[in-house]
Amino acid sequence: MVGYAVRRFLQLIPTLFLITLLLFVGMQAVPGGPMQAFAFNIHMSQAARDAIIHRWGLDQPVGIQYIHWLTSMLTGDWQTSFFRNRPVRDVIGATLPATLLLMTTAFIIQELIALPAGILAALRRYSVFDQAITLFSYVGYSMPTFWLGLMLLLIFAVEFRIAPVAGVIDIRLTGAPFLTPEYNTWFSHNILVGIFDVAHHIILPAITIAIVGIAGDSRFMRSSMLDTIHQDYVRTARAKGLPERSVVLKHALRNALLPVITNVAYQLPGLFSGAVVTEAIFSWPGMGQLFFEALTQFDYPLLMGILFVAACLVLFFNLLADLAYAIADPRISYA
Amino acid sequence: MLDARQVDVSDDIGKKAYPDEVEIAFKQYSFKEMTFRRFMRHPIAKWAALAMLIILVACYGAPIWHLLFPNFIQAPDQYTPADAGTGPSLKHLFGTDSFNGHDIFSLVLYGGRLSLMIGVGSMVIGTIIGVTWGAVAGYLGGFVDALLMRVTDVFLTVPALLLVPLASRIFGQAEPWHIAIIFGLLSWPFVSRIVRGSFLQLRELQFTEAAVALGTSPLRIIFRHLLPNAVGPILVAFTLGVGSNVVLEAFVSFLGFGLRPPNDSWGSTLASAQEVMIQGNWWWITFPGLAVVATVMCINFIGDGLRDALDPKIVD
Numbered sequence: 001m002v003g004y005a006v007r008r009f010l011q012l013i014p015t016l017f018l019i020t021l022l023l024f025v026g027m028q029a030v031p032g033g034p035m036q037a038f039a040f041n042i043h044m045s046q047a048a049r050d051a052i053i054h055r056w057g058l059d060q061p062v063g064i065q066y067i068h069w070l071t072s073m074l075t076g077d078w079q080t081s082f083f084r085n086r087p088v089r090d091v092i093g094a095t096l097p098a099t100l101l102l103m104t105t106a107f108i109i110q111e112l113i114a115l116p117a118g119i120l121a122a123l124r125r126y127s128v129f130d131q132a133i134t135l136f137s138y139v140g141y142s143m144p145t146f147w148l149g150l151m152l153l154l155i156f157a158v159e160f161r162i163a164p165v166a167g168v169i170d171i172r173l174t175g176a177p178f179l180t181p182e183y184n185t186w187f188s189h190n191i192l193v194g195i196f197d198v199a200h201h202i203i204l205p206a207i208t209i210a211i212v213g214i215a216g217d218s219r220f221m222r223s224s225m226l227d228t229i230h231q232d233y234v235r236t237a238r239a240k241g242l243p244e245r246s247v248v249l250k251h252a253l254r255n256a257l258l259p260v261i262t263n264v265a266y267q268l269p270g271l272f273s274g275a276v277v278t279e280a281i282f283s284w285p286g287m288g289q290l291f292f293e294a295l296t297q298f299d300y301p302l303l304m305g306i307l308f309v310a311a312c313l314v315l316f317f318n319l320l321a322d323l324a325y326a327i328a329d330p331r332i333s334y335a
Numbered sequence: 336m337l338d339a340r341q342v343d344v345s346d347d348i349g350k351k352a353y354p355d356e357v358e359i360a361f362k363q364y365s366f367k368e369m370t371f372r373r374f375m376r377h378p379i380a381k382w383a384a385l386a387m388l389i390i391l392v393a394c395y396g397a398p399i400w401h402l403l404f405p406n407f408i409q410a411p412d413q414y415t416p417a418d419a420g421t422g423p424s425l426k427h428l429f430g431t432d433s434f435n436g437h438d439i440f441s442l443v444l445y446g447g448r449l450s451l452m453i454g455v456g457s458m459v460i461g462t463i464i465g466v467t468w469g470a471v472a473g474y475l476g477g478f479v480d481a482l483l484m485r486v487t488d489v490f491l492t493v494p495a496l497l498l499v500p501l502a503s504r505i506f507g508q509a510e511p512w513h514i515a516i517i518f519g520l521l522s523w524p525f526v527s528r529i530v531r532g533s534f535l536q537l538r539e540l541q542f543t544e545a546a547v548a549l550g551t552s553p554l555r556i557i558f559r560h561l562l563p564n565a566v567g568p569i570l571v572a573f574t575l576g577v578g579s580n581v582v583l584e585a586f587v588s589f590l591g592f593g594l595r596p597p598n599d600s601w602g603s604t605l606a607s608a609q610e611v612m613i614q615g616n617w618w619w620i621t622f623p624g625l626a627v628v629a630t631v632m633c634i635n636f637i638g639d640g641l642r643d644a645l646d647p648k649i650v651d
Contacts, residue, residue, distance in 0.1 A: 165613070
């Protein structure tokens with residue numbers, strides 16, 4: 001098992017290398033190259049342009065630039081953002097917690113609703129509840145995340161005004177942006193208010209992500225549960241007179257959960273995509289929103305950094321899913 | 336799969352007057368007929384297909400509807416400033432925008448043309464690339480397969496949600512065809528995965544072996560022997576891809592990296608609606624979005640029906 005994990009991890013390295021190479025080559029193909037943000041700016045003198053080109057080392061041969069960038073990604077500060085005057089690593093590092101917080105919350109809400117709903121639907125097959133879940137999952141599956149977010153925003157923030165329109169915290173309350181040192185001091189003094197504030201802001205974006213996920217996961221849980229509930233060992237458990245509760249929970253559910261765990265793990269990259277979309281709608285100060293800001297300005301080093309981190313996250317989630325699969329299904333040997 | 340023939344003993348055997356004249360009539364269905372019959376048996380897919388047809392006719396016929404009902408359907412360059420910012424009414428089914436008084440219902444109809452064109456156009460490009468890529472990888476296997484699939488992995492790893500806006504921002508210049516090509520160039524990897532998977536299975540089958548033994552050229556084996564047998568999964572992937580690209584176009588344009596007016600699409604209509612959403616013009620952002628949802632739901636149901644109809648493992 002450990003051997004499999006190590007091997008699987010080592011396989012990531014060539015993929016990651018190829019990703020950096022393709023990203024870099026792709027960016028060179030952009031009209032104006034990495035300098036796109038300045039190349040077509042008529043208000044800028046050629047001297048100023050040349051100074052920037054020189055400062056970011058963009059006048060060197062492409063191969064050298066690539067090696068510089070790669071070493072900076074592996075050991076350094078990921079180069080400096082064009083417009084923020086800060087190392088890319090710090091800029092991204094400041095937004096990553098917000099994204100992960102949103103993803104985790106959405107994930108918990110999603111599974112807390114989807115799994116029980118799927119189990120109940122399977123146990124009461126063809127009941128009104130089951131049909132309602134099926135209908136919901138068909139609609140939810142086709143629902144574009146961004147439009148769902150807009151609708152929730154329209155209903156709960158604009159019409160009824162019970163939820164905030166944007167952001168992760170109320171700056172009038174905290175006096176400082178999320179996770180700055182000032183905010184952290186404020187938070188340590190007002191923990192309860194602080195938690196409530198974040199929860200109040202996170203509820204709409206998290207539910208937006210969760211609804212689409214619930215549609216898929218509840219359906220998967222339902223079919224997995226239906227598969228196991230008709231197995232012989234479940235009938236045996238019933239036949240020997242076990243209470244229904246223990247038949248369902250101990251015999252059927254535990255086996256039905258195995259494929260669900262894997263399926264859930266394989267959907268983590270989707271959760272990340274959902275977070276990216278939702279952040280753009282709710283002005284959530286995470287990596288997704290940062291990406292679209294960087295894209296508007298064409299902040300080349302920052303864009304490269306975010307794409308790199310996103311790729312790393314997805315690779316990591318895939319690794320996690322593969323490992324979950326290996327652990328969950330003892331019938332497959334990974335010697 | 337192509338050789339499967341459905342055998343149907345016709346009803347009129349018993350109606351023959353003389354037993355010695357009885358001919359047992361075998362009705363043989365072609366692959367297309369059989370798929371169609373199985374598709375129509377799906378409870379929702381046929382209604383989704385009908386709804387999709389209505390959407391297509393409504394959108395692409397918009398200029399005709401405009402000529403027929405000039406008071407009701409406005410061309411994109413027409414507007415009634417007096418009605419600007421009004422909610423849904425009989426005259427303006429979906430309300431009007433609050434800038435000039437464009438009729439949202441007309442905008443949705445006209446905008447559907449570009450949204451659907453991008454969805455279908457991009458998947459035509461994506462499917463051609465994906466099928467070729469996956470076919471070569473799956474048929475040759477070995478080193479070539481490993482190399483091609485690593486490249487596919489890269490495209491599947493960097494979220495398309497980031498790559499597509501990036502490419503649209505750079506190469507799109509708000510030209511519908513550029514956007515369609517960009518979407519196509521970024522949606523082939525998942526098709527190629529599917530094609531490669533089927534090819535890896537198919538090339539081990541005996542009819543491939545026979546074709547190789549007869550000295551058939553690899554190209555002919557790929558396109559004449561293997562590809563027709565993989566058409567089911569490809570068709571399903573194509574259908575679902577159209578749905579997800581319609582959503583992606585809406586999102587990318589909504590963020591301002593895709594189409595912009597006067598290139599009206601559902602996404603570009605949503606983008607202009609966003610600015611005034613806070614004022615409570617709910618109709619402007621609701622109805623173009625509902626058009627996206629309805630379309631994608633139809634496409635997903637059609638994909639579901641196709642999957643069932645084309646799956647050789649499901650027996651009637």
